[in-house]
Amino acid sequence: xxxxxxxxxxxxxxxxxxxxxxxxxxxxxxxxxxxxxxxxxxxxxxxxxxxxxxxxxxxxxxxxxxxxxxxxxxxxxxxxxxxxxxxxxxxxxxxxxxxxxxxxxxxxxxxxxxxxxxxxxxxxxxxxxxxxxxxxxxxxxxxxxxxxxxxx
Amino acid sequence: xxxxxxxxxxxxxxxxxxxxxxxxxxxxxxxxxxxxxxxxxxxxxxxxxxxxxxxxxxxxxxxxxxxxxxxxxxxxxxxxxxxxxxxxxxxxxxxxxxxxxxxxxxxxxxx
Numbered sequence: 001x002x003x004x005x006x007x008x009x010x011x012x013x014x015x016x017x018x019x020x021x022x023x024x025x026x027x028x029x030x031x032x033x034x035x036x037x038x039x040x041x042x043x044x045x046x047x048x049x050x051x052x053x054x055x056x057x058x059x060x061x062x063x064x065x066x067x068x069x070x071x072x073x074x075x076x077x078x079x080x081x082x083x084x085x086x087x088x089x090x091x092x093x094x095x096x097x098x099x100x101x102x103x104x105x106x107x108x109x110x111x112x113x114x115x116x117x118x119x120x121x122x123x124x125x126x127x128x129x130x131x132x133x134x135x136x137x138x139x140x141x142x143x144x145x146x147x148x149x150x151x152x
Numbered sequence: 153x154x155x156x157x158x159x160x161x162x163x164x165x166x167x168x169x170x171x172x173x174x175x176x177x178x179x180x181x182x183x184x185x186x187x188x189x190x191x192x193x194x195x196x197x198x199x200x201x202x203x204x205x206x207x208x209x210x211x212x213x214x215x216x217x218x219x220x221x222x223x224x225x226x227x228x229x230x231x232x233x234x235x236x237x238x239x240x241x242x243x244x245x246x247x248x249x250x251x252x253x254x255x256x257x258x259x260x261x262x263x
């Protein structure tokens with residue numbers, strides 16, 4: 001029962017962390033605002049003020065669109081923003097204590113206070129992302145789309 | 153043969169008419185069509201058919217010249233009433249950018 005409560009508390013804590021977290025999304029074009037899509041769903045009308053709630057999954061595919069045309073995208077992963085490892089100690093059994101701190105100490109500690117360690121790792125998305133939307137620098141020479149394909 | 157394959161796997165049948173181009177040489181339309189066919193062929197859920205009558209959906213591709221590059225347009229429509237199911241538009245500044253765009257669309261949208 002105690003284990004169940006502990007697991008529930010850890011799960012609720014993680015859910016709260018994920019629920020509150022956002023990613024600030026910007027584009028590298030300061031002149032205009034772009035609509036921002038996260039995993040195919042529109043999340044902001046204007047990139048100049050856009051904080052996107054983190055996705056539940058491990059990947060966020062962020063796209064910047066203007067007049068319905070996507071000009072740039074970025075894929076971010078859980079863990080790109082770092083991670084935190086947390087070890088929690090709670091009452092367990094003498095066996096658990098022996099496993100955690102070694103047999104002699106564990107038996108001694110376990111006789112008085114059985115211990116158990118639980119380690120969890122939480123991975124985070126980055127808190128800020130820049131989507132590149134500007135055309136590549138080409139010294140004014142755009143690709144000659146009206147000419148035949150030279151690779152043919 | 154294609155029809156039999158589609159009936160056996162129960163996947164959706166997609167007809168892809170020639171790519172429409174505006175201000176772009178037709179070579180690039182062909183390049184986009186070949187690439188899209190290759191990526192869609194990987195997907196077990198979709199079968200490309202050569203006859204519009206056999207398809208339950210139609211995927212129309214377009215290349216439209218824009219000031220900075222070309223807009224690659226994908227439009228999926230129902231074959232029976234031509235109503236739009238989804239559309240996706242992405243800028244490309246050179247033809248090598250077709251690959252990531254088509255890869256993404258075939259994986260996330262076409263199936």
